[in-house]
Amino acid sequence: MYKYDEIDQSLVDERVAQYRDQTKRYLAGELSDEEFRPLRLQNGLYIQRHAPMLRIAVPYGMLSSKQLHKLADIASQYDKAYGHFSTRQNMQLNWPLLEDVPDILAELAKVEMHAIQTSGNCIRNITTDQFAGVAPDEVVDPRAMAEVMRQWSTFHPEFALLPRKFKIAVSGTKQDRAIVQAHDIGMEFYLDAQQQLAIKVWVGGGLGRTPILGTVIREHLEWQHALTYCEAIVRVYNLHGRRDNAYKARIKILVKALGIDEFKRQVEDEWAHLKDAPNTITEAELARVAQHFEPMPYEVLAQHDASYDAAIASNPAFAAWAKRSLHAHKIPGYRAVTLSLKTHGQAPGDASSEQMHAVADLAAQYSFGELRVSHEQNLILADVKLSDAFALWEKARAQGLASPNVGLLTDIICCPGGDFCSLANAKSIPIAQAIQMQFDNLDYLHDIGELELNISGCMNACGHHHIGHIGILGIDKDGSEWYQVTLGGSQGNQASLGTVIGPSFSAEEMPHVVEKLISVYLSERNGEERFIDTVRRLGIAPFKAHVYADKNAAKAEVLA
Amino acid sequence: MSHLISLQADVAKITEDAWQFVALPPSQQEVRKQAGKVVLFKLTGEQTVTPEQIAGTLIPANGKVMVPLTVFIARKTELQARIDQQEAGVWLDTHESLADLSQAQADLNALPIIAVHVERFADGRIFSLGTLLRSRYGFKNELRAVGDVLRDQLFFLKRSGFTSFAIRTDRSATEAIASLNDFSQPYQGAVDEARPAFRRYNR
Numbered sequence: 200m201y202k203y204d205e206i207d208q209s210l211v212d213e214r215v216a217q218y219r220d221q222t223k224r225y226l227a228g229e230l231s232d233e234e235f236r237p238l239r240l241q242n243g244l245y246i247q248r249h250a251p252m253l254r255i256a257v258p259y260g261m262l263s264s265k266q267l268h269k270l271a272d273i274a275s276q277y278d279k280a281y282g283h284f285s286t287r288q289n290m291q292l293n294w295p296l297l298e299d300v301p302d303i304l305a306e307l308a309k310v311e312m313h314a315i316q317t318s319g320n321c322i323r324n325i326t327t328d329q330f331a332g333v334a335p336d337e338v339v340d341p342r343a344m345a346e347v348m349r350q351w352s353t354f355h356p357e358f359a360l361l362p363r364k365f366k367i368a369v370s371g372t373k374q375d376r377a378i379v380q381a382h383d384i385g386m387e388f389y390l391d392a393q394q395q396l397a398i399k400v401w402v403g404g405g406l407g408r409t410p411i412l413g414t415v416i417r418e419h420l421e422w423q424h425a426l427t428y429c430e431a432i433v434r435v436y437n438l439h440g441r442r443d444n445a446y447k448a449r450i451k452i453l454v455k456a457l458g459i460d461e462f463k464r465q466v467e468d469e470w471a472h473l474k475d476a477p478n479t480i481t482e483a484e485l486a487r488v489a490q491h492f493e494p495m496p497y498e499v500l501a502q503h504d505a506s507y508d509a510a511i512a513s514n515p516a517f518a519a520w521a522k523r524s525l526h527a528h529k530i531p532g533y534r535a536v537t538l539s540l541k542t543h544g545q546a547p548g549d550a551s552s553e554q555m556h557a558v559a560d561l562a563a564q565y566s567f568g569e570l571r572v573s574h575e576q577n578l579i580l581a582d583v584k585l586s587d588a589f590a591l592w593e594k595a596r597a598q599g600l601a602s603p604n605v606g607l608l609t610d611i612i613c614c615p616g617g618d619f620c621s622l623a624n625a626k627s628i629p630i631a632q633a634i635q636m637q638f639d640n641l642d643y644l645h646d647i648g649e650l651e652l653n654i655s656g657c658m659n660a661c662g663h664h665h666i667g668h669i670g671i672l673g674i675d676k677d678g679s680e681w682y683q684v685t686l687g688g689s690q691g692n693q694a695s696l697g698t699v700i701g702p703s704f705s706a707e708e709m710p711h712v713v714e715k716l717i718s719v720y721l722s723e724r725n726g727e728e729r730f731i732d733t734v735r736r737l738g739i740a741p742f743k744a745h746v747y748a749d750k751n752a753a754k755a756e757v758l759a
Numbered sequence: 760m761s762h763l764i765s766l767q768a769d770v771a772k773i774t775e776d777a778w779q780f781v782a783l784p785p786s787q788q789e790v791r792k793q794a795g796k797v798v799l800f801k802l803t804g805e806q807t808v809t810p811e812q813i814a815g816t817l818i819p820a821n822g823k824v825m826v827p828l829t830v831f832i833a834r835k836t837e838l839q840a841r842i843d844q845q846e847a848g849v850w851l852d853t854h855e856s857l858a859d860l861s862q863a864q865a866d867l868n869a870l871p872i873i874a875v876h877v878e879r880f881a882d883g884r885i886f887s888l889g890t891l892l893r894s895r896y897g898f899k900n901e902l903r904a905v906g907d908v909l910r911d912q913l914f915f916l917k918r919s920g921f922t923s924f925a926i927r928t929d930r931s932a933t934e935a936i937a938s939l940n941d942f943s944q945p946y947q948g949a950v951d952e953a954r955p956a957f958r959r960y961n962r
Binding site (some may be wrong): 206213214234323350351352353354359396472478480 | 918945949
C-alpha cells in the first residue's frame with residue numbers, strides 16, 4: 200500500500216499543528232461556533248447527540264496492521280474502546296473529547312493517517328472496490344489513480360469550500376463494486392481499443408434526500424487528464440451549484456437543472472483551458488505511486504488444497520462460513536476473506552479495540568500485513584492462502600468475527616442512526632439488531648440466499664437504503680419514529696433505486712414486515728433466483744399486498 | 760492599526776490601505792426566505808443591484824477608489840480619467856460575473872487593483888474567481904480579498920492568486936499572517952505555484 204514520503208508526512212504534521220491552533224482559538228473564544236464549524240468538519244469532527252464524533256480517513260479502504268493497531272489503541276485511550284466502520288470505508292469514534300482531537304490527530308500522523316476532509320463541503324475520501332488488486336474480474340487496479348486523486352484533492356485551494364459535500368468513487372472491474380453511479384463523480388477505469396488506460400466518467404449521482412443515479416459525461420478520457428477534467432467539473436459546480444438551499448446544493452441538482460448536455464458543454468469549455476496544464480498526470484508519477492500497489496510476493500500454489508477440502512467436508516460450520524466469506528482471487532490457491540462485523544445483535548460495523556488488535560494480528564500473520572474496509576462495513580483480508588483458511592476461521596471465530604452471514608440478509612448496512620447521530624430522524628441500530636435476531640436461524644438465512652438490506656436513520660442515506668434490495672429509512676412523524684420500506688434497489692452495473700412500498704411502520708413491526716417480504720419471495724422464487732431478481736420479475740405488487748394484508752383487513756373491520 | 764495584509768515579493772506585511780472602498784447605498788430588498796430559513800447566499804448571475812443604487816453611489820472626488828462592478832460598468836465614462844491615472848479599481852461580489860467585467864474592460868491590466876468581496880467566509884466561489892482572474896483573464900496586478908476575510912481561509916486565498924487580504928476588522932491581521940504558511944508543500948498545482956508536487960520534486 201502507499202507509503203508516505205517527506206512531502207506526505209510534512210503535510211499531515213502541519214495539519215496537526217494547524218488544527219491544534221484552531222482548536223485552541225475556538226476554546227479561547229477567538230473563533231465563533233459558526234467559524235469553527237467548517238474547520239472542525241473538514242477534520243472529520245461532528246458535534247453529536249452525546250459527544251463529538253471523529254471520522255478518521257481510510258483512503259480507498261486500505262489499512263496496514265500497524266495502522267489498525269493504532270486505531271485500536273486510540274479507541275482505548277480516547278474513546279470507549281470501540282470504533283465504527285462506515286459506508287465510506289472510514290472509521291468513526293463516537294465519544295472523543297473535542298479537546299483531545301489534536302492529540303488523536305498527532306497519534307494518527309505517526310502511522311501516516313489523518314482525518315482530512317472526512318466531512319464538510321469539500322472533496323471527501325475517495326472510495327473503491329474492497330477487492331482492488333485481487334479480484335479476478337479486475338481490468339485495472341484503481342488504487343494508484345485513487346491515491347493520485349487523493350493527493351490532488353487534499354487541500355485543493357479552489358475547492359476548499361464547495362456548495363456541498365463532494366464524493367468521488369473509482370472502479371476498475373467488470374462488475375462494479377464501488378457504486379460509481381451513486382457518486383458526484385464516478386470514474387470507471389478500462390483499457391481502450393489501443394489497450395491504453397482510459398476512464399469513463401459519470402457525474403451527478405448520489406443518494407441522500409434526492410436519490411439520482413449518475414449520467415455518463417465522458418465515455419473516454421485518457422488517464423493523464425483525470426485531474427484536470429475533475430477540476431473542470433468541480434469548477435463549474437463551485438461557481439454555479441446552489442448555495443441558497445442546502446437540500447438543492449449537490450451537483451446532481453445542477454446537472455438535472457442544466458441538463459447533461461448543457462452541463463457537459465460548460466465542463467468541456469472549462470476543460471479546453473485546463474487540458475495539459477501542469478496538473479496533468481505524468482507517466483513517472485503514476486509509475487511512482489503504482490509501485491506501492493505491486494502484487495504481493497505470492498507463493499506458487501495449486502488451485503486446490505487438500506487440507507482445506509478436508510476441513511470443508513468434515514466441518515459444516517466452517518463450510519457454511521467459507522461459502523459466504525471466501526472470495527475468488529486472481530492468484531491460484533489464494534482467497535480474499537471477509538471478516539464479518541455483523542454478528543447478530545451487535546451494532547453493524549462496530550469493532551472493539553480487542554477485535555481490531557486481533558484483526559491486525561490476523562492480517563500480519565495471514566495476509567501480508569494489510570487489510571481493507573468495505574463499504575458494506577466489514578473487514579477484508581485480501582490475500583489468504585487456502586491452506587490457512589481453517590486456522591484463520593478458528594481465530595476469527597474466537598473473536599466474534601466469523602458470522603457466516605456475509606452477503607446475506609443479516610449482513611445489514613446500517614448508519615449509526617438516532618442512538619448517536621444528531622441528524623437522524625430515527626434509530627437504526629436497534630432495527631438492525633431486531634432483524635438479525637428474527638433471522639437468527641442459519642439454515643433459514645442461507646436458504647434465503649443473497650440479499651442486501653440497508654438501513655438509514657434519515658434521508659441523508661449514510662446507510663445507502665435506496666440501493667438495498669430491501670431498504671429501510673427512518674422518518675419522523677409528529678415526533679415519533681417510523682420506518683419506510685423500499686424494494687428493488689441494488690448496487691453494481693445494474694444499479695437501481697428502490698421503490699417505496701407504502702405507508703411506514705413502527706419499530707416493533709419491522710422484523711415482521713421483513714419476514715413477510717421474505718415469505719413472498721420464498722413462495723414465488725424460481726429455482727435459484729435471488730431475492731432481487733424475483734422483485735424485478737414480479738414488481739412490488741405481490742410484496743405490498745402481503746405486507747399490508749393485515750392492516751387492510753383491520754381497516755375493513757373498522758369500516759364495517 | 761491596519762487590517763490589510765499585502766504580499767510583496769512573496770513576503771507578507773501589514774500595510775496601510777491606499778484604496779477607498781466605495782460601497783453601494785443600501786437596497787430596499789426584502790430578506791429572502793426558503794422553508795422558513797433566511798437565504799444566505801446569492802445565486803451566481805443573480806442581478807442584485809438596482810439602477811437607483813448605481814446612480815446613488817457616492818464616489819469620492821479625490822484619491823484612489825475601488826468601485827462596485829455594476830457602478831464601474833454603468834459609469835465608466837465618468838471614471839475613465841481616473842482609470843487612466845491608475846486611480847480607479849473595481850470590486851465584485853462572489854455571485855457576479857467575470858465575463859461582465861471583461862466585456863466592460865477588455866484590458867484588465869489597465870486596472871491597478873481588482874477586489875473580490877466575500878459576504879460570508881464559507882462562500883468558496885471566491886477561490887474560483889481568483890483562479891480565473893489570474894489564469895484565464897491574465898490579470899497581473901493587485902488582487903484583493905475583502906469582506907468576511909478570516910485567517911483560516913488565507914492559505915487557500917493565496918494559492919488562488921490573491922495578493923492582499925483585508926482581514927475582518929474585529930480580528931487581528933498580525934496574528935492572521937501566520938496562516939498564509941499553514942502548509943509548506945502543497946500537493947496540487949494552483950495559481951501561486953502551477954506545478955504539482957510531482958513536477959516540483961523528484962519524489
